[in-house]
Amino acid sequence: MPSASRTIEIDVSPDDLMAVITDFQCYPDFIPEMVSAKIVRQTGDIWEVAFGIHVVRRLDYTLKLKKMSPTRVEWSLVKGVFKANNGSWQLTPLDGGSRTKAEYTVDIKVGMFLPGSLVRSLVGKSLPNMLDKFKERAESR
Numbered sequence: 121m122p123s124a125s126r127t128i129e130i131d132v133s134p135d136d137l138m139a140v141i142t143d144f145q146c147y148p149d150f151i152p153e154m155v156s157a158k159i160v161r162q163t164g165d166i167w168e169v170a171f172g173i174h175v176v177r178r179l180d181y182t183l184k185l186k187k188m189s190p191t192r193v194e195w196s197l198v199k200g201v202f203k204a205n206n207g208s209w210q211l212t213p214l215d216g217g218s219r220t221k222a223e224y225t226v227d228i229k230v231g232m233f234l235p236g237s238l239v240r241s242l243v244g245k246s247l248p249n250m251l252d253k254f255k256e257r258a259e260s261r
Contacts (some may be wrong), residue, residue, distance in 0.1 A: 123227040128251045132258045133253045134191050134211040140258045141193055141209055144169045144185070150257040151250055168198060174244065181205060204229035224251060 131135055140146075144167065144177050147157040156172035165187035172180045181200025191211040197204055207226035214221055222248070 123225075124247050125223060125225040125245055127221060127223045127225075127253055128255055129214065129222045130222055130255045130258050131218075131219060132261070134213050135219050135259065137211055137220050137222060137254075137258045138187075138190065138193075140254060140261070142185075142187065147171070151253050153246060153250075162220065202228055222251070222254070 144159060147154045149152050153173045153175055155172065155174050155178065156170070158170045159167055160170050160182065166186045168182060169185060170180070171183045172178060179201045181202055182198040183195045183205060184198050185193055185195040191213075192208060194206075194208040196206050205226070205228050207224070210223045210225075212221040212223075213219075226247070240246040
């Protein structure tokens, strides 16, 4: 059951970072492994999003994401190649709100169709790179 938690500081407000985090359909524009992201359903601050990523091979899955507060998003797996994919973003304002500490946590359980080594690579190696991409995207807006 690979899980990981990483923290990064970003030079934008929590509101500006949250705008990037919840702009799911734009993920393929700045995350190289992300080949597709489509909002299937949205009700207020709850989204069902179908994602496609390419890490060795294409992996498709759908998550239910919920904005719990102005500084927290949580998700869980609806369907796809994993048995479970749960996680969250927790944003903490720094320097009077002009900067943000962002903590990204994910817990993935492997399905029968996915080798554990692939998931460990996805969680352990791709996660720091992905956070850097969110930082670059938020700071360039």
